[in-house]
Amino acid sequence: MTRLSAATLAELPASVWTPRYDRAAVRAGVVHLGVGSFHRAHQALYLDRLLEAGAGQDWGICGVGVLPADRRMAEVMAAQDRLYTLVEKHPDGHLTARVVGSLVGYRLAPDDPGAVVEAMAAPGTRIVTLTVTEGGYNASAATGEFDATAPAVVADLRPGAAPATVFGLVTEALVRRRARGLPPFAVASCDNVPANGALARRSFAAFAGLRDDALGEWVTREVPFPSSMVDRITPVTTDDDRARLAATFGVEDRWPVVCEPWTQWVLEDAFPAGRPPLEDVGVQVVGDVVPYELMKLRLLNAGHQVLGHLGPLLGHEHVHEATRDPLLRELLVGYLEEEGTPTLPPVPGTDLRRYRAELVTRFGNPHVRDTLARIVEHASDRLPQFLFPVLRANLDRGGEVRRSAAVVAAWVHGLERRGDAAGLVDARRDRLVAAARRSREDPLAPLADRELFGDLGDRPRFAAAYRAALDSLRTRGAAATVEALLRGPLREG
Numbered sequence: 001m002t003r004l005s006a007a008t009l010a011e012l013p014a015s016v017w018t019p020r021y022d023r024a025a026v027r028a029g030v031v032h033l034g035v036g037s038f039h040r041a042h043q044a045l046y047l048d049r050l051l052e053a054g055a056g057q058d059w060g061i062c063g064v065g066v067l068p069a070d071r072r073m074a075e076v077m078a079a080q081d082r083l084y085t086l087v088e089k090h091p092d093g094h095l096t097a098r099v100v101g102s103l104v105g106y107r108l109a110p111d112d113p114g115a116v117v118e119a120m121a122a123p124g125t126r127i128v129t130l131t132v133t134e135g136g137y138n139a140s141a142a143t144g145e146f147d148a149t150a151p152a153v154v155a156d157l158r159p160g161a162a163p164a165t166v167f168g169l170v171t172e173a174l175v176r177r178r179a180r181g182l183p184p185f186a187v188a189s190c191d192n193v194p195a196n197g198a199l200a201r202r203s204f205a206a207f208a209g210l211r212d213d214a215l216g217e218w219v220t221r222e223v224p225f226p227s228s229m230v231d232r233i234t235p236v237t238t239d240d241d242r243a244r245l246a247a248t249f250g251v252e253d254r255w256p257v258v259c260e261p262w263t264q265w266v267l268e269d270a271f272p273a274g275r276p277p278l279e280d281v282g283v284q285v286v287g288d289v290v291p292y293e294l295m296k297l298r299l300l301n302a303g304h305q306v307l308g309h310l311g312p313l314l315g316h317e318h319v320h321e322a323t324r325d326p327l328l329r330e331l332l333v334g335y336l337e338e339e340g341t342p343t344l345p346p347v348p349g350t351d352l353r354r355y356r357a358e359l360v361t362r363f364g365n366p367h368v369r370d371t372l373a374r375i376v377e378h379a380s381d382r383l384p385q386f387l388f389p390v391l392r393a394n395l396d397r398g399g400e401v402r403r404s405a406a407v408v409a410a411w412v413h414g415l416e417r418r419g420d421a422a423g424l425v426d427a428r429r430d431r432l433v434a435a436a437r438r439s440r441e442d443p444l445a446p447l448a449d450r451e452l453f454g455d456l457g458d459r460p461r462f463a464a465a466y467r468a469a470l471d472s473l474r475t476r477g478a479a480a481t482v483e484a485l486l487r488g489p490l491r492e493g
Contacts, residue, residue, distance in 0.1 A: 003252040006081040009099065016085070016249050019101035021051045026060035026104050029276070031120050031185075033166050034131040035063035035073055040084060040100065041234045041259040043129060043190060047102040049281040059276040062105035062119050066132070066166055070108060076255045077106040085256040087245055089367040096261075097249045109169060113162045120173030120185065126273040128173075129188045130200065132166055134381040135427055136191065137203040141384030142454040144199065146206035157210055167207035174208070174223065175215070186224040186271045192301055193385050194293060197227030197268060226270035227289040229296050232263040233362060235370040260368050262358070266292040291347040298340045300359055301386040306335050306403065307363065308376035309410040313478035319370040323363040327482045333360065334486065335403040342400075343393035377425040379411055380432060380452055388456060395459050402489050405465035406481065412436050412446050413473045428452075443467045468492040 002011045009018045030047070032039055043061075050056035063082070065074050076084075082103040088096045109116045120128055130136070138147050147153065155161060156168035163169045174184055187204060189196035201220065209216020234257065241258045245251050266284040269275075279285045284292070304319070310331070311322030322328050336356045344352070376382070391404045415436035421429040431449070438445035444467070447457030456462055468490035472481040484490055 001246060001250055001252050004080050004083055004085065004099065004254075006083065009083075012099070013250055015097065016251060017096075017098040019048070019051070019099060021054070021057075021101070023060075023101050023104060025057060026051060026102075027058050027124055028062040028105050028119070028122075029059040029124055030061045030127045030129060031064060031116075031125050032061050032129045032131070033064045033066055033169070034133075034136070035065060035070070035077075035103070035106070036131060037237060037257045037259075038230075038232065038234045039063075039129075039131045039190070040103075040257045041086060042230055042232050042263060042265065043131075044100055044102045045086060045098075045263070046265060046278060046281050046283055047276065048098075048100045050276055050278065051102055053280060055280060056102075056276050058124065060104035061102050062107065062125075063103050064116050064119070064169075065106070065108045065110075066169070068110050071110075073255070074106060074108040074111075077103065079254065082106055085245060085249075085251055085253045087241065087256055087258045088261045089258055089365065090261055091361070091365045091367065093367055095244070095248055097245065097251065099251075109164065113164065113169060116169050117163065117173045117176065120170065121176040121180070121182070123182055125185055127186050127188060127271065127275065128170060129190055130166065131190050133378065134191060134193050134385050135378055136166065137189075137193065137199050138165075138167070139199060139203055140451050141381065141388075142451050144202060146203050148206070148210055153207065153210075156207075165207075167204060170204060171208045171211060171215070171219070174219065178218070183273050184219075184223045185273060186226055186275070188226050188228055188267070190228055190230045192230070192297060192382075194297060194389065195227060195290070196293075197225040197270075197289075201225040224270050224272055226268040227293065228268065229264070229266040229289055229293040231265070231296050231300065232259050233365075233368060233370055234259040235368055236374055258368070260362055260365055262362055264296075286348075291345050292350075294344050295347050295350065295352070295355065297386050298343060298390050299336055299356065301382070302340055302390055302404075303332055303336055303359060303363070304375040305379070305383060305387050306332050306407050308372045309379075309407050309414060310478060310482065311372045312414065313410060313473065314482070317371060317373075319372060319375065320364050320366045320368065322372060323360065324366075327479065327486070329360070330486055331403060331482055332363075336360075338400045339394060339404055340390055342397070343390050373425075376411075378427065380426050380428045383408070383411065384452055388453070391456060391462060395462055401462055402465050402469075402485060405462055406469035406485055406490075409466050409469035409473060410478070412439055413470060415446075416440065439470070443470050464492070465489065 189200040205220040208219040307322040316322040435446040
């Protein structure tokens with residue numbers, strides 16, 4: 001058994017791909033905020049490939065942990081010289097393992113925010129990337145308005161305060177670069193939100209404007225915020241994953257990453273200060289990300305929500321189990337074909353029929369073992385980004401909405417069945433559970449939350465489909481409800 005570190009790379013078996021470049025010669029050109037499993041399975045891998053090709057010596061990554069909960073990652077990064085093993089789980093059961101070396105620095109912001117700011121303010125840093133979750137932009141899902149009253153934002157804006165939020169850290173770094181005569185870095189969101197570049201621009205400019213009006217205008221005008229679409233199913237790493245890595249490859253890694261073989265990154269080409277040649281390692285660098293982004297959000301991410309909210313009501317725990325349930329599989333395919341796809345513009349170079357088929361195959365990979373619980377975490381952030389735009393588009397065009405409405409009803413029904421909010425992973429958990437309980441007397445009570453639903457509760461066709469699905473889930477159960485949905489619209493009572 002070999003404990004992973006820079007000193008032990010040569011001792012790893014030949015079946016494990018290891019960095020063949022000189023990591024000591026790599027300089028950080030990217031600072032990434034929010035180093036979790038997805039970043040390590042995705043953006044860090046692409047830059048590792050670039051380094052292997054000999055073209056990325058100025059584009060190593062300095063990772064940043066923003067939250068106190070990131071201390072464990074900081075400890076692992078320090079113990080393993082910022083190395084980790086990426087394990088791909090193929091549908092036939094075989095594994096491939098690769099040690100990724102593109103993370104050449106790591107800072108924990110709660111311990112030393114000044115060091116994080118200086119890493120971004122350094123002349124060599126030209127890109128700051130983000131994976132801070134769908135809710136990390138502090139904006140209303142319904143209106144997009146930045147919440148200036150959030151306690152963390154208020155604290156960051158106090159005179160002399162050490163920055164603690166991504167907004168405070170990035171803004172202070174931009175201020176220092178401007179004072180030093182350095183051009184601003186590009187801020188690239190890699191989160192699953194529509195128009196993530198535009199959202200990031202609004203949020204960071206709003207924060208900067210709260211600090212100083214002229215600064216906010218400068219951020220809006222001068223700082224590039226390229227959009228991106230990112231895709232790779234990356235479940236939570238378990239102790240079984242660590243044990244299997246050790247047994248199969250002889251590698252002791254405190255925090256490996258496991259994922260599916262599929263990966264895709266579509267990136268808007270908007271980097272005035274320069275960027276790595278990512279197109280050489282499989283990234284699609286394009287002028288307009290929107291078609292790809294909508295395809296992924298409304299098919300993959302919304303498809304996950306179809307399974308994630310109805311699957312547990314049918315007794316399933318994992319995504320592959322729900323996908324292989326004949327009822328749910330047919331419902332998922334119906335959603336993808338009849339509700340999600342009709343709302344999409346043409347996607348250059350993409351056969352949507354093939355993409356949908358690949359999605360179902362990916363969801364059904366039994367070795368990834370992604371949990372339904374993971375994909376519905378923070379549902380009050382995810383549903384407004386993934387599914388509600390599909391509902392609105394289909395309501396506007398007279399399209400089908402019954403499956404999407406049933407997903408919302410399943411969400412409310414699942415919340416209603418909880419004893420309390422304990423264990424629910426959602427920033428709005430208490431108010432969600434309270435509204436779901438009120439729905440026993442008033443089924444439309446949850447829809448009155450306009451921050452989440454906007455005007456959806458006022459749309460009669462959606463309200464009727466939602467009420468009928470909620471009534472059916474309560475009175476007939478999930479299996480009978482799904483069977484009925486496969487035949488056509490439900491009727492309340």
